[in-house]
Amino acid sequence: MAVQNLTVEALRDKLNRGESLFILDVRNESDYDDWKIEGPTVHSINIPYFEFLDDEDVADERLPDETDIVTVCAKGGSSQYVAEILDGKGYNVYSLEGGMKAWSQVYNDTLVFEDDNMKLFQVNRMAKGCLSYLIVTGDEAAVVDPGRHTAFYIRLAEREGARIRHVMDTHLHADHISGGPGLAEETGATYYIASEEVQGAGYTFAPLEKEEHIHFGQVDIKVLALPTPGHTPGSTSFVVNDRFLLSGDTLFVSGLGRPDLGGKAREWAELLYDTVFHKLSDLQDQTLVLPAHYADMEEMDENGIVGASLGEIRENNRAMQTKGKEVFTELIAGAASTDTPPNFEKITAINRGKQTPDEEEATELEIGPNRCAVHHHG
Structure with missing residues (x-):
């Protein structure tokens, strides 16, 4: 047989x-x-x-x-x-x-939240631990941190009777090729990313630092651009309807974004301190944090969703309880792994629009796990 x-x-x-x-x-x-x-x-x-x-x-x-x-x-x-x-x-x-x-190329979508005004889906690229999001309101949709397999997001939006109007990257990704510019081009959507992330980019984008709110749909779906530097200088988080923090690689369920990929671990760790203790301090404990990556299956709940309340993360993450800036900087910069994401320099060049790989090369570049977090349990 x-x-x-x-x-x-x-x-x-x-x-x-x-x-x-x-x-x-x-x-x-x-x-x-x-x-x-x-x-x-x-x-x-x-x-x-x-x-x-x-x-x-x-x-x-x-x-x-x-x-x-x-x-x-x-x-x-x-x-x-x-x-x-x-x-x-x-x-x-x-x-x-x-x-x-x-x-490495399989995606899975899970409904995180639904009410009369919107649906919020978490899209999990399971082999990579990469997470992205589709927000649907009426017949319009926004995508945050899409992977390069853009057809998945287009099909998902179509399944929900919506067309993608906004595409956002929280930062310049180093472990996978972003689908942001390509998805925006295919759908006619606006592509948003912070200017600091893509200086000299080879594509058109709307600078996030100029947007306080991004409104779309039949109701006022507020997506508040919140500068949260640390993992990268231009990292941006999004607060959706005052309930959900799409945190990119700034804040994870069990860690913080690693600040060393730009070769400035201490400098970016200080930025991360200001983000954690100043930028995020006004957000309520019940805010649901939805990151762009996860490193361990334990970060996933019984419904298959990677996320945790900001209160839980504050309580369980040692770095977030470290009040002194110097101590925090030493803790984060010292723990940052020297094990960088495979091919990250080439991937960041692609994500700036400086290089265009073919499908075979893109697949080979992305094979392997993500390495974007610094973990500090307990």
């Missing part, structure tokens, strides 16, 4: 339904440790492909007899080979079509 292939979309849907999954990842150990498929119902083990070349029985004692097994590799070839071995042994096995390369 031929081995069954499982598409990445089918895998996403299984995770959404809460199905238990047993994943056998056959990539090298270092690749697996760096980046793998995760989820609350996922059990994952790593046995590199070359071990099966030496011994086809190498996995037998670690595999379940009754549960479906999904084999995973980088692009789908090695996992197919291992799946055929296991199929011959009588296991019920699927090979993930396209491997981690395909998985």
